[in-house]
Amino acid sequence: VAYLEPSYSLYPVLTEVQGSRKLAIPYEFMDGRWGLPDDIERVNATILLIVNPNAPTGHLNPIARLEQIAGVFKGLVLIDEAYTDFAGESALPLVRELKLPNVLLLRTMSKGYSLAGLRFGYALAQESLLKEIEKVRDSYPVDAIAQAAATAAIMDQAYARETWRKVVSERARVTTALQAMGFSLPESASNFVLAQVPSRPGVTARGIYEALKARHILIRWWDLPRIADKIRITIGTPEQNNCLLDELKRLL
């Protein structure tokens, strides 16, 4: 299983649990932007896993690039679209129009439909691929109440779209405010931003994370290569975002 780094940390864990071999491929990071390596479609692996938009970077890999990768890569291209509702563009045409037989999209109701407690996920792919997965998947995967709630949520697209619009609008405002404070951050296509802290004496990502936590404002920070100088902030309500921005101004 080949996967990008930094990305969602559960995938290497699941790969190990299944007794599969892991291959971590570093994202390129140039001029403050994250990007897929040029030759990634030629990686020697059975599964190539791309989270899109990616977590925790928040960036969107171009769908045209994913199409090109899927055309060359010999194995299964698994695209985790957990955050796709905030991106404005998804890889769905690769499955629905182009009918690529080796593309599997993973979706969840946890983010774009605010149903994180529901544990309702689904996959989108050509029938030829789903038929094979059907052979080994769990027999009783989703409970009846979760099915009813997920169905109701999906039926109410007007409500969902309004939620996405609010998040995207606040994301733009928070991004601008952070940049004004000296943070540098690439455009996010998700419901969070990953911001590099300003280069100032005494200012560290960890320090900001801990100071905010002491004030009951929870953001994420990882002591990991390439992102230890960055903080991930999930977009909240306007009031929550103001609270965070005020506190950051005070800290800096």
Place this chain on the structure above:
Amino acid sequence: VAYLEPSYSLYPVLTEVQGSRKLAIPYEFMDGRWGLPDDIERVNATILLIVNPNAPTGHLNPIARLEQIAGVFKGLVLIDEAYTDFAGESALPLVRELKLPNVLLLRTMSKGYSLAGLRFGYALAQESLLKEIEKVRDSYPVDAIAQAAATAAIMDQAYARETWRKVVSERARVTTALQAMGFSLPESASNFVLAQVPSRPGVTARGIYEALKARHILIRWWDLPRIADKIRITIGTPEQNNCLLDELKRLL
């Protein structure tokens, strides 16, 4: 993975899905009673799986015998207690009082708590064993609504006990009525009975199953060795049971 036959048919499937080797051990059937083979505790396997009460036979293996098996068998003794609430006796003391380190009990809310749509199951074992399972189990296994519903159901023991009492009482009545019609069936400790059809010309288990189905009465019948001459009847409400018994009388 060693498992009994006849028993719950999903286990051999799951064993194959996991790429493990299967070893089917036949239940003994003598004088109309099902029983574990004498030397089962010496089987060469890593997991020994016993459904208790067993499906589809409905019989209960004595808990003292399970204790003895767990003391000798070198691997994990997995006891599926899906139907335990109708049995009056469970293997819980093997875990709670005797603290056997190699016994894992599986429970579900689908039968005794009438929450089949909820997909809520749980395991009972010593912490030393659960700690190891924790390493490989799914990260997000149970949704928040299912947890709330399962908790509410478990808290209302009075209601649950009344349900079990009704099922056990109707089970006795249905058993007596079936025996009076010429069916032979061992004592059931579950919410169903497995009854051998009377030996009469023109009477077959399959025939009864199909005739009942034509009248929208659904029972189970398997075209499998040793049970093809038997039908499995789930205990319903008194009205449903009367309806079934009337129809059986008519058919015979």
